[in-house]
Amino acid sequence: MIARISLLALSLALAVAPAMANDKVKTAPQAISCDGVFGPKSSDALVRETFGDENVETGTVYGVEGIELEATTVYPDDPERVMQFSWWDEEELEYLSSVELAPSQETPAGVKIGMSVAEVEAINGAPFTIGGFWWDYGGGAMFEKGALANPETGCGFWIRFAPKDEYPESVDVTPVSGEVTVPSSEPLLETLDVRVQSINLGYPWPEELPQPEY
Template sequence: MSLRLLALPALLLAITAAHAQQSAPPSAVAPLTLACSGPFAKDSSHAKLQQAFGAPNVAIQKVDGAEGETFEASVLYRADPSRRLEVTWTDDKKRSGLSSASAKKPSTWTGPEGIRIGMTLDEVAKLNGQPFRLNGFEWDYGGYVVDLKGKLASLPGGCGLMLRFSPGMALDAKKHAGLIGEKKLSSSDAKLLAVKPVLVSWSVGYAE
């Protein structure tokens, strides 16, 4: 038998293995989860975030705050909106002592108790175990939960949760006047549920 024929099975095996490797689907990106511990514990820092997620994935960047203000934060995955997370500090100079960690639409981070962007108002209320109150829409603090009691009000790790909802449809100034402006709404209000509010941002934070 010739050496060429002996080498043929090995060659076919190598080609098959290479083809299988090229055809294999890329490994899925690990889900991003946030708990009030580890890199997001109260004593965290910019350096600890870099250790946990890699220095290239954590950068200092100006972010938008309330009423048009801007401030510096540690931003994870700043170039990828689906993985972006903004972290602020109680000590801005040392960038230490976690103040808040915020996820905004379209972020895919999952927070404490399974909180995630896109959840409906009813889903969050069920997760919480009881209704809560939130601000009316269409002003600087519109849609923010202001009276959170229940399961989501007491989280492992000692952090607090802030939630903001937005109506899932355009509001009519006359028809939906009771849902607009500086007023408090109940998450169980049928008129509120009718406009299908969804969670558009959430954050965890620690009292100073």
């Protein structure tokens, strides 16, 4: 089930990841809490009530490998505030699966889009690893210990990193490319100006729903 949560979060992250991932955030991020509209029993209806029906669009979005998801997008025309909610119950559009945070938001621990690997490591209080880049599932952070490994907020966060678009041709990026695991201490991460590209809040499958058949 953890793998499915990560896949859904990654699909949304790649579907709506900011095109200018390394741009600086224009406004001071606002910390979210894992309750209310961001809680496990949220719904499309609650999203519309919270943010205004005129600011919300609901429909099919496409993730990695063509995965189709029914998602609720808030402020779709505002790059600083756009959020995308996905649901475990896609027929009723309820029971929050994941939501990709906007650049104007941050996790309860203070992680936000645009942060460097070193800044996230400082928040975590321990080293971590990142999946290699330049493939469909690249850039995901894996926290085995530290403050971000076992959050006490009632929800989990999936953090995805990406390098800057351009770098000198003389730089050998092989150690951080493809299906490899990269330690946060890898000097290439700083050389490539790797930063947080997307953050997804996520919940496990709700006990109220019957288990899915795969």
